[in-house]
Amino acid sequence: MNKKKVYPIYFTFGALVIYVILFVVPSIIGIGYSFTDWSAYSDKLAFVGMDNFKTVFSSDEDYMAIIKNTLEFTFITTILKNVLGLILALLLTKSIKLLNLHRGIMFMPSVLSTLIIGMIFKSILNPADGLLNTFLRSIGLEVLAGKWLSTSELAFGSVMAVDIWRGTGYIMTILIAGILSISTTYYEAASIDGANGRQKFRYITFPLLLPTLATTTVLNIIYGLKVFDMIYALTNGGPGKTTTEVLYTAVFKKFGTGQYAVGTALSSVMFLFMVVIGVFMIRIMTKDEVVE
Amino acid sequence: MRSWRRVMALGLVATMTLLLAACGAKETAVDANTESAVAETETEVVAEETEDTQTEDITISFMASQDWIQDAELDLAKKFTEETGIKVDYQIVPSDQYPSLLMTKLNTGECTDIFGGQSGKFDIQTQYNVEKNALDLSGESWAKNLDPLAATELTVNDAMYGQPIQDVSSVWAIAYNKNVFSELGLSIPTTYEEFTQVCDAILATGKTPIYEAVSDGWHHVLWFPETAVEAEVLSPGLFEKLNNNEITLAEDATMKLILTQIKEMADAGYWGDNYISNAYADAPKNIASGDYVMTVANQGFGAEVNGVDPNFSADDIGYFVIPLADNQTLNVNPSGPSRFIYSGSKNADAAKQYLAYLASDESLAYMTENVSKFNKLPYSNAPSKYTDTIKDFYSRYPDQATVLQTAVKYVNPQWMDIGTNMSAMLLGEMTPDEVLAAIDKTRDDEANAAKDAAWSK
Numbered sequence: 001m002n003k004k005k006v007y008p009i010y011f012t013f014g015a016l017v018i019y020v021i022l023f024v025v026p027s028i029i030g031i032g033y034s035f036t037d038w039s040a041y042s043d044k045l046a047f048v049g050m051d052n053f054k055t056v057f058s059s060d061e062d063y064m065a066i067i068k069n070t071l072e073f074t075f076i077t078t079i080l081k082n083v084l085g086l087i088l089a090l091l092l093t094k095s096i097k098l099l100n101l102h103r104g105i106m107f108m109p110s111v112l113s114t115l116i117i118g119m120i121f122k123s124i125l126n127p128a129d130g131l132l133n134t135f136l137r138s139i140g141l142e143v144l145a146g147k148w149l150s151t152s153e154l155a156f157g158s159v160m161a162v163d164i165w166r167g168t169g170y171i172m173t174i175l176i177a178g179i180l181s182i183s184t185t186y187y188e189a190a191s192i193d194g195a196n197g198r199q200k201f202r203y204i205t206f207p208l209l210l211p212t213l214a215t216t217t218v219l220n221i222i223y224g225l226k227v228f229d230m231i232y233a234l235t236n237g238g239p240g241k242t243t244t245e246v247l248y249t250a251v252f253k254k255f256g257t258g259q260y261a262v263g264t265a266l267s268s269v270m271f272l273f274m275v276v277i278g279v280f281m282i283r284i285m286t287k288d289e290v291v292e
Numbered sequence: 293m294r295s296w297r298r299v300m301a302l303g304l305v306a307t308m309t310l311l312l313a314a315c316g317a318k319e320t321a322v323d324a325n326t327e328s329a330v331a332e333t334e335t336e337v338v339a340e341e342t343e344d345t346q347t348e349d350i351t352i353s354f355m356a357s358q359d360w361i362q363d364a365e366l367d368l369a370k371k372f373t374e375e376t377g378i379k380v381d382y383q384i385v386p387s388d389q390y391p392s393l394l395m396t397k398l399n400t401g402e403c404t405d406i407f408g409g410q411s412g413k414f415d416i417q418t419q420y421n422v423e424k425n426a427l428d429l430s431g432e433s434w435a436k437n438l439d440p441l442a443a444t445e446l447t448v449n450d451a452m453y454g455q456p457i458q459d460v461s462s463v464w465a466i467a468y469n470k471n472v473f474s475e476l477g478l479s480i481p482t483t484y485e486e487f488t489q490v491c492d493a494i495l496a497t498g499k500t501p502i503y504e505a506v507s508d509g510w511h512h513v514l515w516f517p518e519t520a521v522e523a524e525v526l527s528p529g530l531f532e533k534l535n536n537n538e539i540t541l542a543e544d545a546t547m548k549l550i551l552t553q554i555k556e557m558a559d560a561g562y563w564g565d566n567y568i569s570n571a572y573a574d575a576p577k578n579i580a581s582g583d584y585v586m587t588v589a590n591q592g593f594g595a596e597v598n599g600v601d602p603n604f605s606a607d608d609i610g611y612f613v614i615p616l617a618d619n620q621t622l623n624v625n626p627s628g629p630s631r632f633i634y635s636g637s638k639n640a641d642a643a644k645q646y647l648a649y650l651a652s653d654e655s656l657a658y659m660t661e662n663v664s665k666f667n668k669l670p671y672s673n674a675p676s677k678y679t680d681t682i683k684d685f686y687s688r689y690p691d692q693a694t695v696l697q698t699a700v701k702y703v704n705p706q707w708m709d710i711g712t713n714m715s716a717m718l719l720g721e722m723t724p725d726e727v728l729a730a731i732d733k734t735r736d737d738e739a740n741a742a743k744d745a746a747w748s749k
Contacts, residue, residue: 039416040395041742128566150507150568152719236509239568240716256392257709259737 029269040258052265063250063266065234069190069241070246073160074142081165081220082213085171090201092172093179103176110170117235118128133176149235155243163230167223171216177210211285218281225274228252256284322689346356350642351379355397356408356523357390360457360629363664365650370733372649378642381675383564389398390707396633398425405637411445411454411627414535414701418742422453426632427640429453434651439670441626445698454630459666462590463623464518465611465685472499472585473610479689480610483552483618491562494585502557502565503584505572509711512567514588515554515614516714517696517703522573523547524693531699537739537746542728551717552682558718568715579609592665592684597663611685622689626670627698701744702735709734 034052036045048196056063092103109117122132125148133145148158171241186204195203228248237253247270254263302396361384369380381406385393390408397403398420409420416422428451429435435443435452439460446454473490474477476497482486491501491586506512523546525531534538541547557563564570576593578584580601588594594606613622631650633643649655656674660666668676678686697704713730722730739747 039741040392040399041738095332126566143660147566147568150566152721179480238509238715239506240719240721243719253708257706258392258395259741269562 019270030264031268031271034259034268036044036261038261038264039129040260048261053269055262056269057181058263062245065242066207066245066247066250067269067273069156069242070225070227072156073163073227073246074221077163077167077224078220079162080160080219081167081171082216084164084168085175085216086209087214088168088172089175089179092206093176095195103173107173109166110173112165112166114229115233117166118230122149122234125162151238152240152243155239156233159231159234160243162234163227166230167220171220174216174219175209175212178209181267214281214285218278218285221272221277221281225270225277342373350377350465350639352637352639352643352646353381353383353404354406354408354631355383355385355394355404356457356631357629358384358386360408360657362659362663365457367662368647368650368655368658372646376645377651378646380646395419395554402634403634403636405639405643406631406633408457408629409454409632410704411442411456411630412698412704413445413447415627415704416446416453417448418444418631418701418744419705420632422632423448423451426453427635427637427644429455429633429638429644429647432644432648434648434671435499437651437671437673439626439672441624442628442670445627446488446630454632455591455651456670457629457631459668460593460626460628460670461668462592462632462665463613464514464588464590465591465613466586466615466625467589467609467611468586469579469582470608470610472700474594475712480612482620484615486562487560487615488557491557491560495561499582500584500585501562503570503575503578503587504558504563504567505570505575506570506715508569509708509715511572511586511588512554512714512718513707513711515616516550516710518588518623518625519550519614519616519619520547521621521693521697522550522617522622523696524699525619525621525691531696532692534700535746537744540728540732545727546617548724551714551727553616554714554725557718568718575682580604590665591667594679594681595664607679607681610681613689620689622686622693622695623695624692624696625657626697638739703731705738706731706734 035047035049037046037048038085055061088106092099092106096102096147125133127133127145127150130148132148136142146154150153157274182205186208187200190204192202217256226248227246229247230254231249235244237243237249251263251266253272254260255268272291341454346393359383366382368383394403394407394409397407404423409416412486416426419427430450432453438452438456440447442456442460443452446452446456476493478493478695481490481511494501504512523544526542526546530539530544536627537719558567561699570578575589577600579587579593581596589596590650591611594609597604599608613619630648633640633647637643651673652670653673656671660669660675660677665684667678668674693699699708703710710727710731713722713727717724717727734748
């Protein structure tokens with residue numbers, strides 16, 4: 001067998017054609033539509049230049065607040081999911097009883113459908129008879145019982161908290177795999193040199209886990225920018241105008257009201273964001289590979 | 293080992309071939325079955341080769357929003373199939389997704405034979421473009437039985453395009469618990485001030501005066517366009533000016549007053565603590581519990597409360613018009629969900645036959661009898677089941693006016709947006725002026741997108 005044989009380029013053609021037809025072409029057509037006045041009210045299309053983008057970036061509209069919400073959601077959930085996931089991964093790679101049960105419980109929320117989690121939490125966070133407030137009242141902490149999803153102050157934090165609860169187990173699992181792949185010889189050598197637990201983490205676990213952390217960060221960022229179902233199920237962008245509105249829920253609503261062109265302009269802006277962030281992240285990851 | 297692999301490979305190839313054959317040749321399979329059946333009962337099949345075999349092949353597709361189609365209508369569809377052999381395929385779509393799906397289907401020219409849509413003489417023209425997308429039904433046998441007001445909302449340039457699905461006689465009013473009112477010695481308020489006194493008296497007993505549900509996004513909107521009839525009463529011709537783009541909502545003082553009073557009510561605690569997270573589906577349960585005394589509902593609400601708690605009679609619920617801005621005009625809305633036949637339908641005759649069946653005396657009686665919220669369908673040949681309470685309510689308000697969302701263009705299509713802006717107002721993020729300005733702006737956007745002549749002047 002000739003193992004060094006390089007496969008000819010035409011082997012990729014089939015996959016490329018499918019990718020181009022199903023992904024690249026619709027994306028380009030979508031961007032093209034954002035320069036038109038496409039709407040449900042008229043079956044005629046006219047080129048309107050940058051008008052839709054002017055609307056998106058206009059100070060009279062709420063789109064900048066929506067973009068800000070999306071970035072805030074992405075930033076906060078990415079950091080907290082990584083930090084909490086790392087803490088859990090460190091705890092659940094120690095020799096403790098019923099290790100797999102603990103791991104299973106922590107991973108469980110990631111397996112459930114986001115929409116179902118959203119609906120369950122909508123009920124749990126109901127201010128009148130939700131599980132959380134009922135529990136707080138029963139232990140005498142009524143002062144902490146809040147209107148979790150129905151006030152401007154708490155709604156965004158509540159939505160992010162539910163999403164962090166859902167996503168941490170998944171990040172933890174990836175990080176556990178990363179920690180387990182670190183050779184035990186490093187730890188043995190460090191123990192012989194008299195290193196304590198914190199030093200082992202700082203000088204062995206953390207540096208060697210960085211590539212895995214870069215992967216989880218990219219996954220979280222992409223998820224955060226594209227988040228839809230969790231917010232749709234919990235608050236649908238409310239309460240009020242833009243409290244928890246993110247890009248995808250806004251695009252969905254624009255399509256719902258028949259303003260297709262503004263919807264595509266908004267998703268084109270998001271596409272641009274993701275490309276910029278994606279290129280940036282790939283560079284960081286490739287840099288790590290070179291160091292290795 | 294090698295022979296075992298061969299057997300496996302052969303088995304897999306055979307399974308794949310069978311699967312492909314089964315998927316690709318569904319019709320052939322049917323033909324084969326038919327052939328064997330023919331062989332068995334040859335004489336019978338030849339004898340029955342009549343027109344029936346042709347109608348049996350017809351299936352009319354019907355797309356509608358989830359709340360519009362009642363079980364009773366599905367029963368009628370089955371009976372229709374039994375009688376005529378024509379099948380009716382209902383495609384029920386979740387209500388929040390329906391408008392955009394319908395618009396996409398109409399714009400791409402791939403609609404179902406019958407489609408459901410909200411009537412409204414302006415919206416059916418600007419949104420659905422019925423002159424192009426729907427068939428003229430003016431000549432159908434049932435058209436002459438249509439209630440004139442309901443027919444107006446389905447008519448464009450003297451051609452009538454739709455058939456109402458639901459009872460449109462019902463109006464959105466305040467439904468109240470008569471027992472609590474009589475216990476507290478309260479009478480039906482006729483002004484906003486009296487209404488606040490009623491609410492204060494109820495609040496003093498520890499009960500919440502009004503059950504309101506903002507989380508659904510549509511229910512709390514009703515307070516505004518339903519009482520905006522008062523703006524037309526105070527400034528006759530206002531609605532026409534709005535349609536001609538000669539005035540904006542923000543310029544009208546009554547519109548602002550209504551929104552201001554809505555905010556006042558919420559701030560005064562009349563809607564309780566949890567109105568933002570309440571759901572309208574829980575309204576009958578909460579009124580039956582006695583914790584809440586009033587809610588905005590239509591005249592089927594008494595029956596719904598009775599359905600939740602049989603001890604609570606439907607007649608224990610009374611109704612009065614929403615007295616914001618001191619309104620005392622009955623806010624009628626002759627528009628509602630309707631059936632349209634798609635102009636590109638290949639089964640138009642069968643679809644017309646089905647609509648005629650649904651508008652027959654028997655079908656209308658069956659619907660009225662089996663749908664609790666239907667009191668009187670908008671046809672002269674439909675029976676009525678109004679109770680004395682409901683008759684008393686309607687007779688109390690001799691003046692009637694059509695609600696804002698039906699009388700004025702580009703209000704109904706932005707209903708959910710108005711809901712978002714109103715909830716922002718309730719949270720203090722927007723002022724009533726800003727809410728009105730936002731509605732005006734969306735009206736402008738929609739009118740321009742529809743290339744409305746009144747906006748291009």
